Amino acid sequence: MLSDNACTTTTGAAPHLFATAIQFLAATQCYTPDKICPDDAAPDLETFDFIVVGAGSAGSVVANRLSEISHWNVLLLEAGPEPPIESDIPSLDVEMYQSKYDWQYVTKSDGVRHQGLQNGTVRWPRGKMLGGSSSINAMFYVRGNDHDFQSWFDEGNPSWSPETVNTYFKKAENLQDMRLNEDLEIYEAYGHDGPLIINTFNTSYAELTEKILDSWDNIGVKKIPDINAVKFQGYGLSAISRATAANGERQSTYRAYLKTANSRLNLKVITNAFVTKILLDDNAQAYGVEVDVNGKQKRFFADLEVILSAGSINTPHLLMLSGIGPAEHLFSKNISCKVDLPYVGQNLQDHPYVPIPIYGDEPGPENIAEKMIDVLKYLHNKTGYLAHENIINLSAFFSRYKHLDYPEFQSHLLIFRPNSSDARTYLSTYNDDVVDSFTKYISDKALYIFALHILHPFSRGMIYLNTSNPYDYPIIDANYLGDNRDIQSSVDSIKIVTSLINTPFFKSINAFIPKIDLPHCFEYEFLSDLYWKCYSIHMTQTVYHPISTARMGPDPRNSVVNNFLKVHGVKNLRVIDASIMPFETSGNTNAPTIMIGEMGSDMIKADYLTKK
Numbered sequence: 341m342l343s344d345n346a347c348t349t350t351t352g353a354a355p356h357l358f359a360t361a362i363q364f365l366a367a368t369q370c371y372t373p374d375k376i377c378p379d380d381a382a383p384d385l386e387t388f389d390f391i392v393v394g395a396g397s398a399g400s401v402v403a404n405r406l407s408e409i410s411h412w413n414v415l416l417l418e419a420g421p422e423p424p425i426e427s428d429i430p431s432l433d434v435e436m437y438q439s440k441y442d443w444q445y446v447t448k449s450d451g452v453r454h455q456g457l458q459n460g461t462v463r464w465p466r467g468k469m470l471g472g473s474s475s476i477n478a479m480f481y482v483r484g485n486d487h488d489f490q491s492w493f494d495e496g497n498p499s500w501s502p503e504t505v506n507t508y509f510k511k512a513e514n515l516q517d518m519r520l521n522e523d524l525e526i527y528e529a530y531g532h533d534g535p536l537i538i539n540t541f542n543t544s545y546a547e548l549t550e551k552i553l554d555s556w557d558n559i560g561v562k563k564i565p566d567i568n569a570v571k572f573q574g575y576g577l578s579a580i581s582r583a584t585a586a587n588g589e590r591q592s593t594y595r596a597y598l599k600t601a602n603s604r605l606n607l608k609v610i611t612n613a614f615v616t617k618i619l620l621d622d623n624a625q626a627y628g629v630e631v632d633v634n635g636k637q638k639r640f641f642a643d644l645e646v647i648l649s650a651g652s653i654n655t656p657h658l659l660m661l662s663g664i665g666p667a668e669h670l671f672s673k674n675i676s677c678k679v680d681l682p683y684v685g686q687n688l689q690d691h692p693y694v695p696i697p698i699y700g701d702e703p704g705p706e707n708i709a710e711k712m713i714d715v716l717k718y719l720h721n722k723t724g725y726l727a728h729e730n731i732i733n734l735s736a737f738f739s740r741y742k743h744l745d746y747p748e749f750q751s752h753l754l755i756f757r758p759n760s761s762d763a764r765t766y767l768s769t770y771n772d773d774v775v776d777s778f779t780k781y782i783s784d785k786a787l788y789i790f791a792l793h794i795l796h797p798f799s800r801g802m803i804y805l806n807t808s809n810p811y812d813y814p815i816i817d818a819n820y821l822g823d824n825r826d827i828q829s830s831v832d833s834i835k836i837v838t839s840l841i842n843t844p845f846f847k848s849i850n851a852f853i854p855k856i857d858l859p860h861c862f863e864y865e866f867l868s869d870l871y872w873k874c875y876s877i878h879m880t881q882t883v884y885h886p887i888s889t890a891r892m893g894p895d896p897r898n899s900v901v902n903n904f905l906k907v908h909g910v911k912n913l914r915v916i917d918a919s920i921m922p923f924e925t926s927g928n929t930n931a932p933t934i935m936i937g938e939m940g941s942d943m944i945k946a947d948y949l950t951k952k
């Protein structure tokens with residue numbers, strides 16, 4: 341059978357047979373997506389009860405839940421197409437980056453920070469397809485912490501208490517990890533009847549994952565079975581992560597919420613439909629949208645509401661294009677201001693991410709033959725390395741102080757085996773010298789990259805218009821580490837992560853930290869606080885969690901939507917997506933966004949169904 345040195349003599353019959361089998365198996369994967377609705381299914385000027393803009397993590401939930409009411413007609417407009425097969429296959433997510441399924445945003449360079457990154461800018465992939473970013477993301481399922489939602493509540497948003505949001509997480513969830521479900525505490529913490537399947541990846545690195553969890557435990561970050569089912573305590577907690585995946589396939593909101601509503605006659609989903617404007621009358625009442633459907637300009641009308649679920653970049657962009665935003669800024673772009681809302685696009689928050697490299701003697705090089713067999717396994721029964729994410733499925737959540745009831749930092753982990761070319765691909769957003777120094781020892785050592793995030797940054801950025809042309813991308817000023825407290829946090833958290841090299845496992849593999857070639861940091865002693873400060877400033881990028889550009893709160897001077905997600909000063913217009921979060925949650929943002937979709941849908945139902 342196959343070995344690393346697979347050369348052998350042949351009459352030609354055996355390779356032919358193997359190739360035919362592979363072709364056959366590949367063909368059975370042939371993906372002919374059921375077009376949810378032809379692009380021209382909705383005639384120009386058609387009227388609906390609700391129009392939902394954007395079929396992402398939140399928009400798909402909203403479209404599903406509203407169309408449960410059979411007498412409501414719902415239109416869902418999505419700028420992108422249906423997802424490609426690479427979206428289904430967990431480890432192929434990065435193949436969609438920089439493709440037509442990715443909006444391919446980049447942040448504005450300030451010429452000072454991020455000098456380790458190409459052009460001093462940070463790439464911001466966002467899903468442009470049904471399911472939105474849930475169709476391209478890394479599938480970590482993390483709810484966040486009671487402290488997070490208490491802080492939303494305390495900002496004057498009385499519906500968003502930790503108890504209430506938990507009921508909406510549960511409404512979405514269907515935990516299918518049978519081993520975890522045997523633990524009553526974990527079983528009861530999750531929902532089991534929701535549309536969104538949550539499970540645990542079968543990792544190819546099970547043994548190594550346990551050793552790394554033990555290493556976290558050694559430095560006081562306690563190993564536990566599940567992060568969503570416990571209260572945060574001590575210096576931190578680490579666990580194997582849950583994933584929005586089922587049987588080797590991604591569970592995007594497209595799969596969980598849209599495919600399951602496909603047969604409803606009262607739901608129309610139009611792909612390749614780019615909304616360019618929300619239509620407002622003279623009383624600042626939203627009554628429809630202008631849309632480019634495959635190059636054809638159309639208008640659709642909403643009797644009840646327009647719901648914006650276009651995500652943290654496109655939602656504020658669309659609001660401003662429609663005349664809702666900071667008056668002076670709109671004026672400067674020749675847009676007539678319908679509602680002066682100074683906070684549209686402001687208050688941008690993201691989890692800054694800094695990669696920390698550690699080399700070690702284990703694991704050994706990749707066995708190419710085994711990898712190929714794994715590919716066949718995936719074709720056959722959706723197992724093997726393709727069935728899980730490239731990132732090792734563990735997360736550590738930790739703090740500098742023992743008394744906090746929430747984590748300050750999160751760390752994911754990537755492992756690249758000796759000689760792996762994937763490390764260079766993964767690091768491709770960095771400039772060549774950085775990549776060379778990162779991968780300097782990869783020919784015979786394994787590279788561990790600890791992906792370190794600050795969970796509650798103080799820095800605030802903003803999104804603003806470049807021009808009034810809806811096809812021109814807005815400008816993203818991310819302002820990572822703009823607040824000195826975030827720089828200090830970054831240094832402190834790096835020192836905690838790098839202390840892992842003194843734990844028994846990392847000692848046993850002779851772990852060491854390589855020096856990264858950053859000319860701006862040459863003057864600082866390697867591994868000193870000043871080195872890590874400089875390193876943070878130039879190496880920080882995104883872990884893809886932008887939020888708060890249409891912030892929820894009671895005061896129109898510092899927020900965009902109210903407790904019920906209604907846009908201040910505008911009638912019949914809500915925002916339901918990640919942009920409404922007042923503060924970052926203690927973890928990845930997909931689960932909270934789906935929760936927002938669930939809760940926002942119920943708020944709409946409560947408004948209209950109880951009035952009838």
Ligand SMILES: Cc1cc2nc3c(=O)[nH]c(=O)nc-3n(C[C@H](O)[C@H](O)[C@H](O)COP(=O)(O)OP(=O)(O)OC[C@H]3O[C@@H](n4cnc5c(N)ncnc54)[C@H](O)[C@@H]3O)c2cc1C
Binds near residue numbers: 468928
């Ligand atoms: C690469 C990546 C990895 C991530 N990894 C994780 C992870 O592992 N775990 C996790 O919890 N979170 C992760 N996230 C974050 C998480 O996926 C997002 O927070 C979440 O999907 C945001 O949901 P949303 O509904 O606000 O926006 P989106 O899901 O981005 O949806 C917005 C939708 O609106 C559409 N749209 C935009 N403008 C228009 C318009 N004008 N007209 C019509 N349609 C429009 C878009 O095409 C898109 O489909 C990741 C994100 C990315 C990009």
